[in-house]
Amino acid sequence: MSPEPRNGPVAVVGDDGGAVVELVESMGLRTVSGEPTDHEEATVAIAIGEPALFEVAREWPTTPILPVDVSAGHQAVPPGALQSALGHLADGTYTIQNQPLLSVTLDGDPVGTAVSDVMLVTAEPAHISEYTVERPAESISTFRADGVVVATPAGSAGYARQVGGPILSPDVAALSVVPIGAFKTERDHWVVSVPEETWALNLSVEREEAPVSLLVDGHDTRRVAADEQLTLAHGGVISLMSVPESESVYRPLGDRPHTTRTVDDRGSTDFASSPETQSSEESARLPDASFPRE
Structure with missing residues (x-):
């Protein structure tokens, strides 16, 4: 049987300044490095x-993951609530959802x-293609x-929601499929x-009126030609921890400030809020698909 997450060491990943490690240890929790070689020892990873x-x-x-300072849909802990969240981690007040x-x-x-x-998604503005799902x-x-997005429950409150898709409950093994700028x-x-026993979806480009890009978690991986078939299948699970401070996936988009981190002159990390909801790189890459085309 796997050890209780609260009873084992905690790995902290993405904490460039080391402030979160200090905070975790101040709460009486033991830490290990965030290197991949330590993942077998860690019982919780704070991302x-x-x-x-x-x-x-x-x-x-x-490894169960406690997300912190992450965009919509991942039930993340807001930066300012991390100390309280660590208290709930230490006393076992959490749930884990695959x-x-x-x-x-x-x-x-x-x-x-x-x-x-x-x-x-089409790689050039003002161009569309034809897709089959x-x-x-x-x-x-x-x-x-302009394109099509397929979102997991963790991603359904992100870009897929912005283009008209539903929010999927975290406890549902399902996908949201949403045309972009139909x-x-x-x-x-x-x-x-x-x-789990077969593939979930096949997607293909039927008419390639412009180059079509394949993006995985926002990363442009390659071009997709009209004679190629994209297949999505069950690829395992992610175990997300939720504490009372974790944000609900159903929180309205307008109430979700984008968070960035700054490092002060002492080398500690201070979390600050910004009204932006997407990075400039992501905004430039993805089409504005608020409304379908007439």
Whole structure:
């Protein structure tokens, strides 16, 4: 049986200034380094920021993760509530929820593992393409759009929500499939299951009117041609910890300040709020798809 998370050492990933390690140790919790070689010893990983969360989810798949200072959908602890959250971790006031990861392959070749979402999107502005989405039992739809995003429960409150998709409950093994800037007035989206015994979705580009990029968790991995097939399948699970301070996935977008971190002259980390909700790099890459095209 795996040890209780509160009884073992804590790994802290993404804490460049070391302030969180100091805080964890001040609460009477033992820490180990955030290096991948220590993941077997750690019983909890505290992931500071989205890059750290993605790293831990892929490299330490069996370790429960407490996300901190992470964008919408991951039930993260706000930076200012971390000390209180550590108190609840120490006294066992937490829950652990397993959520699906996605294995991503293109024509059978591995591309990577998605924690939040996978997108096919035209690489040039003011261009659309035609996409087909199918599940094992049937074809779901063929549509013209700027792109399509497939989100896990962890990612469904992020970009997929901004383009009209539903928020998925953290305890549902399902995917949200949402066209981006669809070329019609109706706004379709779908929710499909993630079977463990077979693939979940196939996506393909039917008409390539412009280059189409494949993004995995916001990272542009490659171009996808019209004769290639993208397959998404169950790729394991991520174990996310939730404490009373964790943000609800249902919190309105307007109430979610983007958080950044600054380091003062003493080398400690101070968390500060910013009204931005997306990085400039992400905003430049993803289309503005607030409304379908007429």
